[in-house]
Amino acid sequence: MPEAPVAEPQPLSASDHAAPGGGTAVAVRALRHTYGELSVIESLDLAAAPHEVVGIIGPSGCGKTTLLELIAGLQRATAGEIVVAGEHAPRSRLASCAYMPQRDLLLPWLPAIDNAALALRNRGRRRAAARRAAAPLFERFGLAGFELARPGELSGGMRQRVAFLRTLLAGKPVLLLDEPFGGLDAITRAEMQEWLAGALDAEPRTVVLVTHDVEEALYLCDRVAVLSARPARVVAELTSPDPRATPRTEAVTAAEFSARRERAMRALIEGMR
Amino acid sequence: MSKLAPLAIVVALLGAWELAARWDLIADALSIEPFLIPAPSDIATALWEDRELLADDAWVTLQEVVLGFGVAVIAGVLFAVPLHLSTALRQAFYPILVASQTIPIIVVAPILVVWFGFGIGPKLAIIALICFFPITVNTLDGLRSVEPDLVKMMRTLDASRWQLFRRVEAPTALPYFFSGAKIAVAVAVIGAVFGEWSGSDSGLGHLMLQASAQLLTARLFAAVVILSAFAIGLFWLLGALERRVAWWGPRGG
Numbered sequence: 001m002p003e004a005p006v007a008e009p010q011p012l013s014a015s016d017h018a019a020p021g022g023g024t025a026v027a028v029r030a031l032r033h034t035y036g037e038l039s040v041i042e043s044l045d046l047a048a049a050p051h052e053v054v055g056i057i058g059p060s061g062c063g064k065t066t067l068l069e070l071i072a073g074l075q076r077a078t079a080g081e082i083v084v085a086g087e088h089a090p091r092s093r094l095a096s097c098a099y100m101p102q103r104d105l106l107l108p109w110l111p112a113i114d115n116a117a118l119a120l121r122n123r124g125r126r127r128a129a130a131r132r133a134a135a136p137l138f139e140r141f142g143l144a145g146f147e148l149a150r151p152g153e154l155s156g157g158m159r160q161r162v163a164f165l166r167t168l169l170a171g172k173p174v175l176l177l178d179e180p181f182g183g184l185d186a187i188t189r190a191e192m193q194e195w196l197a198g199a200l201d202a203e204p205r206t207v208v209l210v211t212h213d214v215e216e217a218l219y220l221c222d223r224v225a226v227l228s229a230r231p232a233r234v235v236a237e238l239t240s241p242d243p244r245a246t247p248r249t250e251a252v253t254a255a256e257f258s259a260r261r262e263r264a265m266r267a268l269i270e271g272m273r
Numbered sequence: 274m275s276k277l278a279p280l281a282i283v284v285a286l287l288g289a290w291e292l293a294a295r296w297d298l299i300a301d302a303l304s305i306e307p308f309l310i311p312a313p314s315d316i317a318t319a320l321w322e323d324r325e326l327l328a329d330d331a332w333v334t335l336q337e338v339v340l341g342f343g344v345a346v347i348a349g350v351l352f353a354v355p356l357h358l359s360t361a362l363r364q365a366f367y368p369i370l371v372a373s374q375t376i377p378i379i380v381v382a383p384i385l386v387v388w389f390g391f392g393i394g395p396k397l398a399i400i401a402l403i404c405f406f407p408i409t410v411n412t413l414d415g416l417r418s419v420e421p422d423l424v425k426m427m428r429t430l431d432a433s434r435w436q437l438f439r440r441v442e443a444p445t446a447l448p449y450f451f452s453g454a455k456i457a458v459a460v461a462v463i464g465a466v467f468g469e470w471s472g473s474d475s476g477l478g479h480l481m482l483q484a485s486a487q488l489l490t491a492r493l494f495a496a497v498v499i500l501s502a503f504a505i506g507l508f509w510l511l512g513a514l515e516r517r518v519a520w521w522g523p524r525g526g
Binding site: 069072074094095097098099100101103105107108109118119121122123152166170172176 | 420422423425426427428429430431432433436440441444520521
């Protein structure tokens, strides 16, 4: 696996979004969702400022993925309000959100670069033009030379990078990442967390990151919401003063980090009761 | 070694058959005239000596098989795609498609001959009727096997319904289509023979009827050998095509 190069911040012409400032990119208010009799989400509130990275941790099966699908407008909430980039309607929210599922779901019949450029193709760009737009990202995010590789020829970490570039190239202001590194081994996962930190530094976006890895959430996110067991509500919120700034090993061994991790763990255990 | 195993089995069987026929073992056991049991060597001789006769009829049958299979492929895909895209159509037509397979072709074939004559028409209809079904069912299964997560992801990547079909569903279904097509091509040959038995003036099926009436059993078997060769050859061709154009499937290269 090649090293992820430290990326120079360079705006993406196709997706240069409003800089951080006033307003909220994502706002969830009094959200409730049920599947028939089963109550999955109960009075949940959550907000993300533009270019903020918000983490969501919670016990497995607590409705984290459902929450992302509700935000994206892929499902309709039973009750409550969701606003993404000022839009309320599910269809309009879908236009502002790019969703990255846990498994990379790369299309095996397309080379890596065409997988990454899928959104551009869907918007009517020709293949050559879509590839030209995607190629600089392969350079910058440690995938140079693998543009034409088939997904089956890539390692798990590299597949996940291609999947992230595909999400990035959708050019949406809000990225919804559903356990993006859940399927990777511990070492690759640590590498990918640093890689994502660098990528978000170069391409700032509003991110809602679902994970079950407390360390990953605290290292990558400006703010972490801890969810209770089903029906999910926010039981604690932790802010990290300056996440992603220091190398991961340094960051996660710092005393304040350990303190935050302990608070998060305690909140998780509280929320399970 | 694994490739030689089927060959070794065939050689052993042919050898046993040759000896059994030469020593009249089979004819004695069945209490029939020995000339009715041709040895493999007799069949090979018939293949060579009747080669011009066989070639003419084989050419007719091959055309029927290839054209009938082609009609089945087109019909199979034309059924599968709308049935996939519309739940209402699937609920309305899928049971009818299944019911169509319960119609005994042996009964239908003579009717088709009455309607369409002795030409190639009824043969194509019979082959297509037998062959479209595995193609439709497999292609439909393939189209429906796309993961829901992939569909959601494509929606957030701004894919239209057509783009979802073209970029995700159709390539996913392609290896399934080939599975169905390979089953279909193997039975297409049987369909052609059925069609010719129901009424024809040429083709290997017609030749078999005549050879049977004249007790030319070696020629009869020679026709069977050619029919098998067609089925095997077409099956192999489809497999080769599948490895080239649907290499991401289970049998991909």
